[in-house]
Amino acid sequence: xxxxxxxxxxxxxxxxxxxxxxxxxxxxxxxxxxxxxxxxxxxxxxxxxxxxxxxxxxxxxxxxxxxxxxxxxxxxxxxxxxxxxxxxxxxxxxxxxxxxxxxxxxxxxxxxxxxxxxxxxxxxxxxxxxxxxxxxxxxxxxxxxxxxxxxxxxxxxxxxxxxxxxxxxxxxxxxxxxxxxxxxxxxxxxxxxxxxxxxxxxxxxxxxxxxxxxxxxxxx
Amino acid sequence: xxxxxxxxxxxxxxxxxxxxxxxxxxxxxxxxxxxxxxxxxxxxxxxxxxxxxxxxxxxxxxxxxxxxxxxxxxxxxxxxxxxxxxxxxxxxxxxxxxxxxxxxxxxxxxxxxxxxxxxxxxxxxxxxxxxxxxxxxxxxxxxxxxxxxxxxxxxxxxxxxxxxxxxxxxxxxxxxxxxxxxxxxxxxxxxxxxxxxxxxxxxxxxxxxxxxxxxxxxxxxxxxxxxxxxxxxxxxxxxxxxxxxxxxxxxxxxxxxxxxxxxxxxxxxxxxxxxxxxxxxxxxxxxxxxxxxxxxxxxxxxxxxxxxxxxxxxxxxxxxxxxxxxxxxxxxxxxxxxxxxxxxxxxxxxxxxxxxxxxxxxxxxxxxxxxxxxxxxxxxxxxxxxxxxxxxxxxxxxxxxxxxxxxxxxxxxxxxxxxxxxxxxxxxxxxxxxxxxxxxxx
Numbered sequence: 001x002x003x004x005x006x007x008x009x010x011x012x013x014x015x016x017x018x019x020x021x022x023x024x025x026x027x028x029x030x031x032x033x034x035x036x037x038x039x040x041x042x043x044x045x046x047x048x049x050x051x052x053x054x055x056x057x058x059x060x061x062x063x064x065x066x067x068x069x070x071x072x073x074x075x076x077x078x079x080x081x082x083x084x085x086x087x088x089x090x091x092x093x094x095x096x097x098x099x100x101x102x103x104x105x106x107x108x109x110x111x112x113x114x115x116x117x118x119x120x121x122x123x124x125x126x127x128x129x130x131x132x133x134x135x136x137x138x139x140x141x142x143x144x145x146x147x148x149x150x151x152x153x154x155x156x157x158x159x160x161x162x163x164x165x166x167x168x169x170x171x172x173x174x175x176x177x178x179x180x181x182x183x184x185x186x187x188x189x190x191x192x193x194x195x196x197x198x199x200x201x202x203x204x205x206x207x208x209x210x211x212x213x214x215x216x217x218x219x220x
Numbered sequence: 221x222x223x224x225x226x227x228x229x230x231x232x233x234x235x236x237x238x239x240x241x242x243x244x245x246x247x248x249x250x251x252x253x254x255x256x257x258x259x260x261x262x263x264x265x266x267x268x269x270x271x272x273x274x275x276x277x278x279x280x281x282x283x284x285x286x287x288x289x290x291x292x293x294x295x296x297x298x299x300x301x302x303x304x305x306x307x308x309x310x311x312x313x314x315x316x317x318x319x320x321x322x323x324x325x326x327x328x329x330x331x332x333x334x335x336x337x338x339x340x341x342x343x344x345x346x347x348x349x350x351x352x353x354x355x356x357x358x359x360x361x362x363x364x365x366x367x368x369x370x371x372x373x374x375x376x377x378x379x380x381x382x383x384x385x386x387x388x389x390x391x392x393x394x395x396x397x398x399x400x401x402x403x404x405x406x407x408x409x410x411x412x413x414x415x416x417x418x419x420x421x422x423x424x425x426x427x428x429x430x431x432x433x434x435x436x437x438x439x440x441x442x443x444x445x446x447x448x449x450x451x452x453x454x455x456x457x458x459x460x461x462x463x464x465x466x467x468x469x470x471x472x473x474x475x476x477x478x479x480x481x482x483x484x485x486x487x488x489x490x491x492x493x494x495x496x497x498x499x500x501x502x503x504x505x506x507x508x509x510x511x512x513x514x515x516x517x518x519x520x521x522x523x524x525x526x527x528x529x530x531x532x533x534x535x536x537x538x539x540x541x542x543x544x545x546x547x548x549x550x551x552x553x554x555x556x557x558x559x560x561x562x563x564x565x566x567x568x569x570x571x572x573x574x575x576x577x578x579x580x581x582x583x584x585x586x587x588x589x590x591x592x593x594x595x596x597x598x599x600x601x602x603x604x605x606x607x608x609x610x611x612x613x614x615x616x617x618x619x620x621x622x623x624x625x626x627x628x629x630x631x632x633x634x635x636x637x638x639x640x641x642x643x644x645x646x647x648x649x650x651x652x653x654x655x656x657x658x659x660x661x662x
Contacts, residue, residue: 003440004440004444007440007441007443008443011443031433031436031437032433032436032437032440032441035437035440035441036370036440036441036442038370038371050433051430051433051434051437052424052433052434052437055437055441056369056370056373056441058369058370058371070424070425070430071424071425074424075365075368075369075370077369077370089424090423090424093423093424094365094368094423094424096368096369096409109423112423112424113364113365113419113423115365115409116409131423132417132419132423134408134409134410135409151417153410153411153414154410154411210411210414210415211413211414211415212252212394212415215251
């Protein structure tokens with residue numbers, strides 16, 4: 001089935017549709033697979049995909065049984081996207097809701113400009129992740145690369161391993177009870193067992209760059 | 221005989237003029253560069269430097285008010301299933317709710333709808349009021365992605381991927397905290413009262429190869445219905461236009477340095493980018509080289525003020541134009557009616573550009589509820605519609621005088637240039653000569 005027919009069929013679903021299970025075989029790295037889904041449908045993609053798989057997903061449960069190219073689940077609104085392999089750059093970029101689970105590693109800029117999405121990465125993430133993150137949670141079971149959380153707003157970052165460096169205005173913060181509870185809930189939603197919230201450190205915004213001050217110029 | 225030195229008047233430096241000196245003192249006192257709204261204020265070669273030749277013996281004119289001169293334009297004919305059809309080639313440029321009050325956005329929608337043209341969202345998402353009052357609404361897809369969502373993508377009539385704008389090619393934006401009301405903050409998913417930075421490049425693509433895939437994704441999400449525009453600031457118009465076409469754009473929007481912004485550093489506005497006049501011909505050349513002129517439509521913006529400017533932009537090869545600053549003036553921005561209040565802000569009507577501070581006496585570039593009430597969206601919308609209709613009539617008047625039965629039939633051959641600079645930039649012969657300064661070396 002050509003890409004256009006797949007996406008068209010997904011968009012044609014309405015409440016009460018009988019077609020709630022889709023299987024995509026041999027995607028061969030195609031771009032924009034299952035984008036703009038706006039119904040509670042299950043999409044199982046058997047193979048690796050290119051750019052923007054599950055882009056703007058709004059309610060779908062989409063699983064990639066392979067790896068994903070750049071921008072997977074970009075601007076997701078709601079629903080769940082699971083990547084069994086690795087994810088390239090910008091995973092979950094600007095996402096506004098839903099849950100993105102990456103079972104492998106994620107490359108640079110994971111969660112860039114995130115706006116409410118929850119992202120769970122089993123492996124490690126690359127540099128500049130959560131850049132200008134506004135809202136939502138980024139949970140990393142492995143390590144984080146350089147400049148984590150640069151120019152962060154109110155997104156909350158949890159890293160179990162090491163952080164190579166923190167970006168401007170990103171600091172380690174106290175892990176309070178409410179954070180442990182939230183982290184526990186996210187790990188549970190992501191189906192992760194055997195990992196305790198206490199093993200993570202929390203990072204967030206120092207909020208020093210929220211209003212321009214010339215004396216902070218070296219941070220810009 | 222005694223000798224008296226004759227009086228020598230004090231001489232001020234041309235380099236260090238009064239304005240420059242004041243800026244140095246201001247920077248020293250405040251420790252911050254000047255941020256302001258609007259486009260460049262410096263004088264640059266512009267449409268004023270071109271004239272139409274009109275008809276004579278070698279070509280005959282059309283009768284004003286009697287013989288038809290079509291002004292319609294269709295945008296998005298390359299790939300979109302549902303191209304946009306407008307009655308006039310004068311569109312309203314993207315301006316955000318946040319930068320502008322809700323009433324101002326409603327007025328823009330009302331005015332554009334009466335005149336049969338489109339209006340455009342901005343960096344802050346789409347409001348229900350704006351959608352409701354705009355018959356044809358272009359939804360901007362910006363680097364910040366504030367408020368971006370698939371439902372609004374689908375209820376838009378076209379999508380404009382903003383790569384840059386003329387006031388600040390290569391730059392992002394900054395909406396200062398004082399304009400962040402509860403509603404603006406909610407739409408942008410950010411805390412109230414903090415400065416909101418709009419990123420200078422998109423978070424999930426870089427370069428034309430990525431852009432091609434991004435456009436394909438947006439088409440897939442919207443089932444190939446919507447025209448997709450790509451907006452660039454006037455920097456390298458030949459290559460930017462060619463790359464936008466290569467990436468699959470239906471429409472290229474090209475914004476020269478006179479194009480306005482809600483808030484950017486003055487040093488950026490005044491020193492980065494090219495005048496609108498210098499941008500058009502290279503962009504048209506790119507379209508022609510790719511055999512895409514009139515297949516991919518070109519919208520030109522940046523300093524369009526009158527029907528003459530519209531006619532000149534179209535004669536140089538544009539399919540349509542967009543207005544921003546002029547539309548705000550039509551609504552009531554910088555109106556002398558508020559002179560006392562402008563003076564209280566340390567400025568004067570016609571010069572007020574601190575749009576980012578949210579204290580606009582005209583109630584347009586503000587989120588202050590009391591100031592916003594000053595703008596009646598129905599009356600202001602009517603004013604905008606009047607202005608758009610006058611501009612359209614003016615452009616028709618010129619086109620008829622040149623013997624054209626459609627604004628798109630205007631051509632470079634209808635023009636002459638008053639200055640060598642304008643001649644070189646617009647590739648139009650200097651008036652009274654057949655000399656094209658600089659031709660052959662774009």
